[in-house]
Amino acid sequence: MMENITIYQRVRIVRQKLKLTQRQFAEQIGLAQTALSMIETGNNTLTDKVIKLICAEFGVNESWIRSGKGEMMKESPHLKELGDILVNLSLPTQKYLLLMARELLTVEKNLREELKNL
DSSP, rough: GGGGHHHHHHHHHHHHHHTOOHOOOOOOTOOOHHHHHHHHSSOOOOHHHHHHHHHOOOOOHHHHHHHHSSSSSSOOTHHHHHHHHTTTHHHHHHHHHHHHHHHHHHHHHHHHHHHHHH
């Protein structure tokens, strides 16, 4: 039961689920790797700002990160619609759409990096 796990442990669980190193995870939310390491071990305070950054950047349910209640990840309100569209497309069009989605993800990631460096 996730309610018995500390908020610090839940941060580590999120990072591990996303298959990110401490450095990668920390960079995406504007922290140093050492600060994240100290958060994960409970040796550094987890501020509201950092919680909100984690939730916004990685799609984490804020209620879950704070209390362990509910689902870990927020479900996109568009997930069902995307699935419905995808299954009605031909296989070559599905492959093309997937390729375009991957490209968009790369562009968005690069844009976020640029914004962080401003």
